[in-house]
Amino acid sequence: MGFSSRYVQLHGNPLFSQLTAEEQDRLKERAEILSLARGDYIYQQGDVARYFGFVLSGSLKLYRLTQDGQEKVFRILNTGDQLAEGMLFSIHAIYHFTAMAVENTEVLLFPLEEYREVILGNSELSLALLSTLAQMEQDSLETLEILSFKKSIDRVVRYLVGRALSSCSRCMAPKFELPATKRLIASQLSIQPETLSRVLNQLERKGLLLLEGRQICILDLEKLLTHE
Amino acid sequence: MGFSSRYVQLHGNPLFSQLTAEEQDRLKERAEILSLARGDYIYQQGDVARYFGFVLSGSLKLYRLTQDGQEKVFRILNTGDQLAEGMLFSIHAIYHFTAMAVENTEVLLFPLEEYREVILGNSELSLALLSTLAQMEQDSLETLEILSFKKSIDRVVRYLVGRALSSCSRCMAPKFELPATKRLIASQLSIQPETLSRVLNQLERKGLLLLEGRQICILDLEKLLTHE
CATH class of the missing domain: 1.10.10.10 (Winged helix-like DNA-binding domain superfamily/Winged helix DNA-binding domain)
Structure with missing residues (x-):
């Protein structure tokens, strides 16, 4: 079974569906699947960013600890969502959040630099990322407005x-x-x-x-x- | 004098400095310069997005009116900053803010679709935009944390x-x-x-x-x- 057909839950996400068969083969070599139980984390705030990925099942929260040790949740990721898209072309690739499972969760991870190189060679994928980042920014601004x-x-x-x-x-x-x-x-x-x-x-x-x-x-x- | 050399204040901005001489010539044809007095606006929240641009001098605020009619400032743009980068590859290109001059201000504007096409043909520029959007998103998240x-x-x-x-x-x-x-x-x-x-x-x-x-x-x- 092909790499792509195994992950039907990602077909709605252009950052996955715009990958060519060739690119999928290339990424497949370096892909990792992580199974997390509630409370496990993929990475922590301050870690050097190494992975870009997708949620295959379950749910994650992205949070930071504030000065007074409180947990501040920024985003919730569900099945089909991508993870760490902001790190792909960020100058200092340090995770700004801790990514923790809130239930049993499976994620598909690619090395950041591998996926980055695929993007550089695929203009549709690059466009999909531009539009994703614009949407993310829009979502954050909505939340900003809410908090005001x-x-x-x-x-x-x-x-x-x-x-x-x-x-x-x-x-x-x-x-x-x-x-x-x-x-x-x-x-x-x-x-x-x-x-x-x-x-x-x-x-x-x-x-x-x-x-x-x-x-x-x-x-x-x-x-x-x-x-x- | 070349198009680029006239705008030294934009040289620090990769979204301008990564333009080739040819692309500059192309954009120059369609460029507009707008002179604003304090209180003038370039566009209003809800308008269909038509321009991408840069601040040549002065200062702008991007704000929205909240439900109760209060002005909520999201961002302040100074000389050299770009304007409406989130609209370039956004699905519904509607300005989310009103962009108003807070002092005498000059802006250089390009039609959105013209600049978008230039990006599609210039991978360095496209990378610069990806990294700008990632940075913007990061800034918004910082502000989110502050407001929490x-x-x-x-x-x-x-x-x-x-x-x-x-x-x-x-x-x-x-x-x-x-x-x-x-x-x-x-x-x-x-x-x-x-x-x-x-x-x-x-x-x-x-x-x-x-x-x-x-x-x-x-x-x-x-x-x-x-x-x-």
């Missing part, structure tokens, strides 16, 4: 509206699944997990949304946007 | 330490100039301008730094890092 709100409810609403609009912009009742546990999402929004639950319940009581575990159904997007 | 601190003093200290380390990592007394007015920097840190001034004065009184207008000299980086 002082009130927790404003942060939660802004987060939900962003998810709802990207899941379905025309649907009368946008529905989506939270991409991680409430605890992780609370950390991304820099609020307490209890605050997130409290705000979500409050919005549900007002009839603006429905909660079912991680499933969220926005019942009234307009009212949510103009919540008080 | 609840206390204003922690935000200010983290900001100062970041600047100090990037200006000179070995110097006993790192010295640097704030890249914008205190009001703009306060907006980036999501704190009040008065709070920024108060915190800076407080750190000066403790002997951790010296202030002279926008010049800041860190006297005790270690104590600053462990401030209480």
